[in-house]
Amino acid sequence: MMEMSGIKGGYNNRLLRVDLAGKKISVEATDESDALRYIGGRGLSAKYLYTELKPGIDPLGPENKIIFSVGPLTGSDAPACSRYCVATKSPLTGYTLHTFAGGYWPAELKRTGYDMIVAEGVSEDPCYLLINDDQTEIRDARKLWGSSTLETEMTIKRDLNDDNVKVLSIGPAGERMVRIAGVISDRTSRRSGSASRGGAGAVMGSKKLKAIVVKGNKPVTAAKPKLLRETIKKIVTTLAGNPTVKIFSKRGTTRGIHIINDVLGIFPTRNFQQGSFESADGIGPEEFEKRLIKHDACYHCSIGCSKRRQIKTGPLAGVEHEGPEYETIALLGANCGTGDADTVLAADYLCDNMGLDTISTGVCISFLMELGQRGLISEKKADGLDLSWGNRDTILTLISKIGLREGVGDLLADGVKKASEKLGEETKYYAMHSKGLELPGYDPRGAQGQGLSIGTTNRGGCHERGFCTQELYGWPTEPPSDRFSVKGKGKLVKDNQDRYAIFDSTITCFFASFHCPELYATALHAVTGVEEFGELSRLQLIGERIWNLERAFNIREGLTKREDDIPERFKTVPMPTGPAQGHVSHWDELIQLYYEARGYDQGSGYPTRSKLKELGLDYVIRDIERIAEAR
Numbered sequence: 233m234m235e236m237s238g239i240k241g242g243y244n245n246r247l248l249r250v251d252l253a254g255k256k257i258s259v260e261a262t263d264e265s266d267a268l269r270y271i272g273g274r275g276l277s278a279k280y281l282y283t284e285l286k287p288g289i290d291p292l293g294p295e296n297k298i299i300f301s302v303g304p305l306t307g308s309d310a311p312a313c314s315r316y317c318v319a320t321k322s323p324l325t326g327y328t329l330h331t332f333a334g335g336y337w338p339a340e341l342k343r344t345g346y347d348m349i350v351a352e353g354v355s356e357d358p359c360y361l362l363i364n365d366d367q368t369e370i371r372d373a374r375k376l377w378g379s380s381t382l383e384t385e386m387t388i389k390r391d392l393n394d395d396n397v398k399v400l401s402i403g404p405a406g407e408r409m410v411r412i413a414g415v416i417s418d419r420t421s422r423r424s425g426s427a428s429r430g431g432a433g434a435v436m437g438s439k440k441l442k443a444i445v446v447k448g449n450k451p452v453t454a455a456k457p458k459l460l461r462e463t464i465k466k467i468v469t470t471l472a473g474n475p476t477v478k479i480f481s482k483r484g485t486t487r488g489i490h491i492i493n494d495v496l497g498i499f500p501t502r503n504f505q506q507g508s509f510e511s512a513d514g515i516g517p518e519e520f521e522k523r524l525i526k527h528d529a530c531y532h533c534s535i536g537c538s539k540r541r542q543i544k545t546g547p548l549a550g551v552e553h554e555g556p557e558y559e560t561i562a563l564l565g566a567n568c569g570t571g572d573a574d575t576v577l578a579a580d581y582l583c584d585n586m587g588l589d590t591i592s593t594g595v596c597i598s599f600l601m602e603l604g605q606r607g608l609i610s611e612k613k614a615d616g617l618d619l620s621w622g623n624r625d626t627i628l629t630l631i632s633k634i635g636l637r638e639g640v641g642d643l644l645a646d647g648v649k650k651a652s653e654k655l656g657e658e659t660k661y662y663a664m665h666s667k668g669l670e671l672p673g674y675d676p677r678g679a680q681g682q683g684l685s686i687g688t689t690n691r692g693g694c695h696e697r698g699f700c701t702q703e704l705y706g707w708p709t710e711p712p713s714d715r716f717s718v719k720g721k722g723k724l725v726k727d728n729q730d731r732y733a734i735f736d737s738t739i740t741c742f743f744a745s746f747h748c749p750e751l752y753a754t755a756l757h758a759v760t761g762v763e764e765f766g767e768l769s770r771l772q773l774i775g776e777r778i779w780n781l782e783r784a785f786n787i788r789e790g791l792t793k794r795e796d797d798i799p800e801r802f803k804t805v806p807m808p809t810g811p812a813q814g815h816v817s818h819w820d821e822l823i824q825l826y827y828e829a830r831g832y833d834q835g836s837g838y839p840t841r842s843k844l845k846e847l848g849l850d851y852v853i854r855d856i857e858r859i860a861e862a863r
Contacts, residue, residue, distance in 0.1 A: 247260045248348070250349065257370070273736055273738065276348065291321045343449060355439060381416040404587065406433030414427060414429070455758065460758035471748070497810030498677070523544060525541055564579040569620075664799050665692070671798075672686065680717065685697070702728075
């Protein structure tokens with residue numbers, strides 16, 4: 233591999249390692265060569281997970297580690313870059329997990345002088361980590377145990393007598409090691425964050441780590457400040473003039489509902505039975521605009537997609553809450569059969585308090601409702617709940633039951649894959665997941681590339697790690713890619729996935745980076761001083777390296793070609809109604825095209841020796857070849 237020039241800015245070059253069992257805290261220097269090869273955030277976390285975790289460990293056991301990281305652009309003046317990555321071995325899938333959120337917590341962590349926190353071991357009692365510049369301590373959190381994320385944050389700020397600290401925490405769901413529990417931050421700040429896919433909150437709970445509190449005053453330096461200022465002006469101008477970004481600024485991600493439902497017909501409805509929801513207007517952007525209190529944004533973001541809204545009706549009427557995002561509306565709304573905006577807002581609020589992933593929670597509830605529809609679960613096993621589609625009381629009650637592991641909620645708390653295994657073979661068909669992670673808000677039958685990405689992502693059923701916006705929205709290319717065609721989709725998905733790996737490592741919001749990736753590459757060069765970082769083609773290779781390292785981690789954990797898949801419904805049952813009517817996923821052809829684009833062996837789905845050498849992953853080759861021989 234070609235050598236790259238040295239780093240002159242953007243990194244603190246410090247890692248905080250926290251031994252929760254021994255109550256020991258140490259500071260380590262990060263390796264510059266690793267930063268050059270994996271950038272930071274997701275990429276650097278993937279390297280640490282691969283080298284520090286033994287294969288086959290229990291994700292909820294003491295040997296697992298959880299990493300909180302930022303990237304070289306975090307905390308800089310570059311817009312839309314205040315994001316953090318939480319990485320661990322997922323208790324939901326058993327594979328690699330990287331999950332992200334924005335807000336103010338990431339920029340504050342960067343200003344404490346650390347790029348990463350690695351938490352390991354298990355504390356004897358509940359605790360939280362306090363980082364105030366160079367002063368770091370593990371504090372007693374016994375009185376916080378059992379509190380919601382909102383209560384936790386408010387209590388910590390009150391006890392510290394400091395409203396300026398930034399708090400990341402888990403709720404009751406994480407404490408009970410609910411495998412769809414997430415990590416929630418900035419509940420009382422201008423912009424909250426939810427890093428909730430895949431069960432990172434359960435890993436924190438298993439370690440009895442209730443929260444991480446940060447406050448910092450260290451500057452984030454740039455190697456070429458003049459170039460950075462010039463590039464930022466171009467980024468802000470480009471984003472301000474983009475019509476898609478303008479809509480995001482006005483309506484947030486709710487703007488996608490009419491496109492996905494009315495134009496594309498891939499809006500998940502009643503556990504993905506349909507792609508068009510007849511009551512979509514009730515949970516459309518116009519309804520949420522009626523509940524708008526104010527607009528807001530993450531630290532140093534010029535887009536401002538955050539919206540605070542007020543619930544109008546129901547048991548939580550009057551409560552103000554930030555959200556909901558498109559995915560929450562899709563999975564806790566149409567997919568559960570409700571067209572009521574207040575029900576979705578209330579569900580989102582309860583999930584954030586409990587510390588639950590709204591996507592997985594929505595799919596779990598819709599799974600149970602379809603079992604009820606088909607007579608596959610008894611009234612007793614369902615705790616006597618009315619499982620009719622759209623029932624507000626049932627939806628809100630199940631959120632509490634899942635978060636507290638009560639009754640049927642305990643069954644759903646481990647996700648739909650494990651729930652279906654416990655309920656019996658006849659229920660597995662209705663469990664909408666890939667690799668154990670519940671599916672996001674896009675039906676694969678009406679978007680071949682998007683479906684391919686969902687079924688091949690390293691963390692499981694996920695829309696973001698290779699989001700095919702070219703099919704769905706027509707950007708960054710015009711006209712839109714033919715969503716019903718498989719032609720070129722292997723390469724399209726592969727390139728998108730690699731690019732996401734780049735900007736998940738810098739770390740940059742994809743709303744911004746996808747519209748002007750070259751400018752963000754220039755910003756990365758300006759901040760770090762690494763000339764090669766300014767070339768998108770060089771970064772694309774780094775993204776591919778990160779992707780394949782994660783793939784190798786999964787293979788080491790037992791991944792086979794069989795896990796690269798989507799539910800049978802999408803492959804065999806044509807879409808019944810709407811703009812995608814009559815279509816199915818052409819999965820067998822798609823996966824072949826994908827493996828060709830990736831340079832994977834068609835028989836096993838493993839990266840070839842030549843591909844791994846090309847990417848400079850020689851240290852991975854022996855592991856992959858040993859596993860291939862054993863299988």
